Amino acid sequence: MLAVLDEAAAGQVTVVTAPAGYGKTLLLAEWAARRPEQTAWVSLDDDDSDDRRFWSAVLASLGSCAAVPAGNPLHALIVPGRPSRDPVFLAAVVDAIAALPGPVRLVLDDIHELTAPDPLHGLAALVRDRPAALHLVLSGRAEPPVPLGRMRLAGQLREIRADLLRFSVPEAAEMLVAADTPVSPDQLRLLVEQTEGWAAGLRLAALSLREVADPDRFLTDLVGNGRAVSDYLVGEILSRLPVGTRELLGAVSICSELSAPLAVALSGRADAGEVLDSLERETGLVLSMGEGRTWYRLHRLLRSHLRADLRRQRPDAMVRLYGRAADWFAAEGQPAAALTYARRGGAPDRVVRLLREHATTLIAAGEHELVRTALDWLGAPFRGDPWLALVAALVATEGGALAQADAHIARAVAAWPSDPAPELVALRGLVRSRRVIVAGDPDDTPGETGSQAAEELGLGPMAMLHRGIGSLGEGRPDEARDIVGSALGRARQQHHGYLAALGLTLLAVIAGMEGDYRRMTELAEAADAEPGNPAWPATIGAGWSSTMRAYGALLRADPAECLDLVAADETGPERSLPEYSDDLLVLRTALRGAALFDLGRTGEGLDGLRDAQLVAAGRPGSPEVTATVAVLVHRATTLLGRTDLARAALSRAENGLRGSGEVGYLRARHQAAIGRYRAASETLAPLLDGSVPFVLPWIQVEARVLECQLALRLERRPEARRALDDALSLTAAMDVLRPLASSPPEVIDLLTRHVGSFGAEEPTTARVLAARRTLGAQPVPLTDRERAVLSLLPTQRSFEEIAVDLTVSHSTVKTHVRAIYSKFGVSSRRDAVASARLHGILSSDA
Incomplete structure (x- = not known):
């Protein structure tokens, strides 16, 4: 701020304006003390509204300034009877200052005390006709009533206001x-x-x-x-304002933000907007904001004081003011603000009326917490009202709290009228349909019930989303995409942020089912960023959007980001989280395990993947989730040499995914793991020519990588190169780096040796190799005999005893132990056991 003051040249005007207590005088005093010989200072008070007194103070201050030499006319000027109306006197002052040998600074502090017409006229003349040697500084609680607009345009004005004076x-x-x-x-x-x-x-x-x-x-x-x-x-502030202004400020203090029409409704004064505008311009106690600066807010401490005073002295008036605010916002089509003020005013009837009229719209807009808070505030009255009970059930359903939703539905049924209104029947149909969707039961579909119910309740975008879900469930993804895209557009037009985010999430799911994983991630990110959607993080929709993002990160070979997204429940800040449906819980658990595995924490990763299997056991799941778990588990167990667990994963896939490409792929992978390369190649063939479709499009990349590996093992190098080219092409199209980035060493060796020959896919090659470097250490490959020896190392048996148990020679055991030490990079039996446990090859209790 000192720099701003110093930058003003002689001949310019500086205005320092802020309410009391912002440090205006202290700032100017420090600035003046740096060049006292050039500074003349006048501290004004209400007596200075006397014209002669004002000019006498100005001349005395200038006369005492060292920059004004003894012979300057300022020392001899006589103040006439009405100096500000005497053009000869005013011209003499200007001429005397102009004759100074150097610049001078005149500070008029507390300029707001100058209110009489005559001295204000004289000040305006001095501002207008100021000589080049004069730097005039005007400081006060309000902008000085002199014409400053032209000087602003001409760049002759420097301004310091409250925003610059505020302490950071x-x-x-x-x-x-x-x-x-x-x-x-x-x-x-x-x-x-x-x-x-x-x-x-x-x-x-x-x-x-x-x-x-x-x-x-x-x-x-x-x-x-x-x-x-x-x-x-x-x-220092309120006592200096007119009584009517203080009363207006008290009335509007119940609102954190308000427009001029709202101020009129609260205060009953038709000029309320003009008063607020004047207070902003003259005092800084009121700040305009928003587009066009048509909304206002009071300084926080001032508003707190006024509200406390109103609550203490006129509680009945405060209740009336809240009611006026609620009615005004309701009439303006802002039900969220209306409901907030109705509740603050302690008016149950008004809250119930607003919920009956606007609850479903508020939920569509994402105001779930607001509706939930209002229902909790009503307490017992809402529990016997079937409409409000169903509203509570809808809010609970969107958050995944199905047990709560069922309890509310039961209350609605218990209070169900004999002749229900159509709107009540429609709301019940919508709640039931939403529950089916959120629960994710593949044996139940929402059908047309939810769509029709949403239409009857005026929720067109939600009705379209239900139709889109129906089309997707019936195997018409193109139709579903078109319907959901239209729903998204309508939701945004109607400012239904929650429904817009649901639409984006559903589009992300469709993109993932079609193999466009880049688009899937982009849409899921857009859902999480959809504006005007405060309820989103605590809904089941947000669970799906973050899971789609995590899925995309895993497929891009970014396990760290995947883990961050699925572990947010455990590590994020405390907040209300949705209760995940079976499919979603299984998928998130599997993604977490796979991410840990890819980060080199193979033991934890395998445990997580097996947890996903346990969660999925006995529960009906979608083919996509079943296939994902099966492939991730089989890959991890195969890499760890856990052939028993790999066979079990294959068996589950055969039972749950009969006839799918994933089953054939896992069979081929299992055959390759035990050295049956030709059989694996034959099993893989119908998958590669498209005869058997995959549930998960990205498994096509896995299949090409396996084809490449088998061709290398069978010394069919041209076939291996063609498979590698196909894998790279699919990788680029789907944005799926993980299969190649984590592929066997021989495939990576082929890739690196041919870098520079992949043409348009060369950037993809670079991405794959960069991603491989970020993955954790690959699992340690052990032979079956080495694994058998390793399983006995945690025991107290000697090498001789282990040899007897395994019916091999003592030297054979020692050979296997040396191989184990070498592969784990250790030099002792104890370290080998610890490393094996870390890699998940030995369980922690072994």
Whole structure:
């Protein structure tokens, strides 16, 4: 700020404007002290509205300035009876300043005290006709009533306002250190937030904090707990405002933000907008905001004081004001704000009416927590009302809390009227349909019931989403995509942020089913970023969008990001999380295990993948989730040499995915793992020519990688190169790097030796090799005999005893042990066991 003041050249005008307590005078005093010989200072008060007194003070200040030599006419000027109306006198002042040998700075502090017409006329003349040698500084709580617009346009005006004078968090920290008032970082942020950087508020709070026993409690209500702050607000700010203005501010203080029409409705004054605009311009106590700056807000501490005063002295008026605000917002088509103010006003009838009229629209817009809070606030009255009970069931369903939803549905049924209104019947149909979708039961479909119910309730986008889900379930993805795309457009037009995010998530699922995993990820990210959607993180839809993103990250060979996304429930901040359906829980568990495995934490990864199998056991699951779990588990167990577990995974796939390409792929992979390369190649053939379709499109890349590996093992190098080319092409098209990035060493060797010959797929090659470097250590390959020896190392048996148990020679056991040590990079039996446990080859209790 000192730099801003210094940058103003002689002949310019600087205006410093802010409410009381922002440090205007201290700033100017420090600036003046740096060049006192050039500075003339006048501290104005209400007496200076006398014209002669004002000009006498100005001349006296200039005369005492060292920059004004003894012979300058300023020392001899006589102040006439009405100096500001005397053009000869005003011209003499300007001429005398112009004759100075160097620049001079005239500071008029507290310019708001100058209110009489004559001195204001003289000040305007001085501003207009100021000589080049004069730097005029006008400081006050309101903008000086002199014409400044032309100077702004001409670049002749410098301005410092409250926004620049506000203390930042680091600046406030320095102030509190200087005041010997220690606070924690959280307390400091709260203090700056409460005061909005108001210097006087910070200083008064610092003094009070020294004396309070519980700083956290004190800071939660700075005005209510800090008498010094309230006294300052009253004595220095509110007491100086007209009574009518103070009453208007009290009325509008119930709203954190308000427009001029709302201010009119609250205060009953037709000129309320003009008053707010004037207060912003003249005092800085009110700030305009938003597009076109047509909305206003009061300074936080001032609003807190006014609300506390209203609550204490006129609680009945406060209730009426909340009701007026609720009615105004409802009439303006803003039911969320209307419901908020109705609840604050303690009016159950108004809250019930608003919920009956707008609850479904609010849920579509994403205001789930608002509706839930209102229902909880009503308490018992809503439990016997079937409409409100079904609204509660709908909110619970969208959050995945199906047990809660069922309890609310049961209450609605218990209170069901003998002649229900069509809207009530429609709401019941919508709740039941949404429950089927959220539960993810593949044996049940929402049918047309949910779509028709949503249409009857005025939720066109939700009706379209239900139709899209029906089309997808009937195997018409193109039709589903078109319907959901239209639903997305309508949801955005109607500002239904929640339904828009659901639409984006459903489009992401469709893209994944079609093998466009890049698009899947982009759509899921867009769902999570959809604006105006506060409820999204706590809904089942958000569970699916984050899972689609995690799935995409795993396929891009980015296991760290995948793990971050699926582990958010465990590591993220405390918040309300959805209760995942069976399919979603199985898929997230499997993705977490696969990500850990790819990061080299193979033991944890295998445990996670087996957990996914346990969760899925006995539950009907979608083919996509069943196939994903089967492929991920089989790959991990095969790489670890756990042929027993790999056979079990294959058996589950054969039972749950009969006739799918995944079953054939797993059979071929299993045959390859035991050295039956020709049989594996024959098993793989119908999958490669498209005779047997895959449930998961990305398994086509896995199949090509396996084809390449088998061709290399069978010394069919041209076939291996063709398979590699096909794998790269599919990798680029689907954005699926994982199969190639984690492929066997011989495939990677072929890839690296032919770098530079892949043409259009060369960038994909580079991505694959870069991704491989980020993956964790690959599992240690052990022979069956080495694994048998390893399984006995944790016991107390000697090598001789192990040899007897395995019916081999002592030297054979020692040979296997040396091989085990070499593969694990260790030199002792104990370290070999520890490393095997870390890699998941030995269980932790072995």
